[in-house]
Amino acid sequence: MAPILIAKGVTKRFGGLVAVNSLDFTIEEGSIASVIGPNGAGKTTFFNCITGFYTPEEGQIIFNGHEIQGFRPDKVTRMGIARTYQNIRLFANMTALENIMVGRHPLMHHNWWDAILHTPRYRKEEKEALAEAQRLLNFVGMSGLGDQMARNLPYGAQRRLEIARALASKPKLLLLDEPTAGMNPNETAEMIRFIRHLRDELGLSILLIEHDMKVVMTISEKIAVMDFGKKIAEGKPEEIQRNPRVIEAYLGRGAASGLGGSEAAATV
């Protein structure tokens, strides 16, 4: 598999704080990868560097063969990267369908005069956009909720609507920032199935930030662990679970040595 996204030595500083410190990371096409780490480790900052909200001071981000670091967010989205947010950020006073149709913005091309004169281009694009929005709404299991204001939707539906909105731009890479935050075990299991389904059905590559270890270990094919802006480990789920540096970062030095010791003793 060819890599869809390569990050090389990405560094982002805020004043004296190095939020992301020369990070290297590669996502294979069609895979599900995760970034984990304690709070403040720089995971979301890394996301923001990829999507163009921040410009990294050093390093390269290569998406699909093009360098994209320093591009404006709308340009990055046009290239095929879509994202969701840790705290849901829907367009609250627009309906669910309108939210999805906004997501389709980069694929539409009609201008203001097309809209005023209702040219054939406008009619065709609007019709397609509405049909596609409807299809995506069904895809995320929300048919019948399309005319609801986004702010009136239940929490789980809002999460799924955010994903539908991201999918509307037909991305090649989907970034999900804590997709199961605030969900109960049932909803979480549902979301895991849904993310797998996304990859299998649509052939997307997916990068997750997630705190729920069960989710991460179940669906990721590759995991990167960050702490204080640095990548401290990378590998398959089972490798990460055994890595003493990861345990140290999560549970503290003492716990790690104790754990490592007892584990060593157990395996011997």
Add this chain to the structure above:
Amino acid sequence: MAGLLAGAVALYFTLVGMVQAFSKRAVVASLSLGHITLLLAAGTVLYVFALRDRTSGPGRLLQTAFAGGLGGLLLGLYPYLGQWVDFHYMFVRTSPELYALLRFGLSPTAGLVLMVVAGAALGALLAALTLPGRFWRNAIIEASLVTITVGMLSDLFKGMTIGGIFTPFLNAEGLNYIGAVLVFGLTIAYVVFARRRREQRAALEASGEAPKTPAQPDTRRWMVAGVLVIVLLALPAVLGSYLSHVLNMVGLYVIMGLGLNIVVGYAGLLDLGYVAFFALGAYTMGLLTSTGPLGIAHFTFWEALPFSIVVALIAGILLGIPVLRMRGDYLAIVTLGFGEIIRILALSNWLKPFIGGAQGILLIKKPPFGPWTLTTPIHFYYLILAGIGVAFFVAYRLRESRLGRAWMAMREDEDVAEAMGIDLVTTKLTAFAFGASFSGLSGAIFASYVGSIFPHSFNLLISINVLSLIIVGGVGSLPGVVVGSLALVGLPELLREFAEYRMLMYGLALIAMMLLKPEGFWPEPIRKRELRVEESGD
């Protein structure tokens, strides 16, 4: 407590001079607008008090009556003590006429007693009003307010060309008893009728008998639209010249409101310097068509109109560029400054040789139309109506497009909108450009309509008016702009006495709106699109 508050509110309106100013206009029979202001001010407080009161019928009656009496005492003490104390020293509005008004034309003591009794009676009446069910209570309140409004606007009916048919119901000023009872009764009848129909429809739907004929809503919509067009076209013939003029002012504000609604309502960019584009449109029209010494081109109205719009549009983009990175309050402050800069430039000595400084531009040509020239307010009514039509059409169609959705996404969350692939720079600039060009259109028509323009016609107040009318009508709502313009521009034009208290009224209206109906009088309807898809899919 409530009584004192009611009295204090009534006293406040009295002391700022409103009661006296308004007392010159009779509204219903011998009740003047001044009386009604007092009744409404104190009544609202007492009514809310009665609503909150949890005691049973007679107890509530007594308590509210007591509160009303207390309020009456407070208000009555002012003219009573006025015998010995010189209130004029503190409250400059104090005058013998005001005292006479508040004493009901009687001696001080009798006046005080009567005021207490009147307050108590008002309290008891309002408490009695809270006793029947919610429906009847609201019906009575609505009917009273409608009667008062009709009474205030009764001059209107006389100004109409068909004013004759209303004379049996009118006094020299205001409604007479027959008219008042008639209006009151008709409103109640309408409210009851509307409820009956609603209930019937709900019952039909509940029993599942409502036949779903997809063509019906469409034909009905066309019929409504047709009737509306006919009414709009026939209106000036019925209203006469003065009222057409009032409608024209409303119409110019509607065009501006539709433009600012794109900037503020759709794109969420708070623009307080909107009058600048109106001024630019007007000045361009003036310079290009004036036959006076300042005219530079002697164009006709129609030749100059595109220039007015384009100048405003370019100014909109020029203002947009420096404020691209600004949000919320900062944007408001910068645009506010821009509006003032344009006005001060128009006043300046530096530009005086070109645009006339404080003397303005005179002798602006009227628009020709075929072999005729549009001169009277009635002629202009049709021109402005056409302008509104175009603006409405453009605003509506833009709303339903990729650009409209991009604007609204930007209003909701700028960062996320950008992450959805929306180019913030062009999207913001198009919003400013469209808003400004509507304003330029309005300004151009204004210049031609009044025939001469002066810098002081383009003050900050216009920007504030336009913004207020959008808020009152409902932010982002197209019909809301029309409703807001009628309420905030049309009413004050008709109620001359309000002129002095216009800002007070605006403040009251805005506070009331925010508390009671934050979404506006006619909020934007939620577009139902999912059903339509399913229907067409079947």
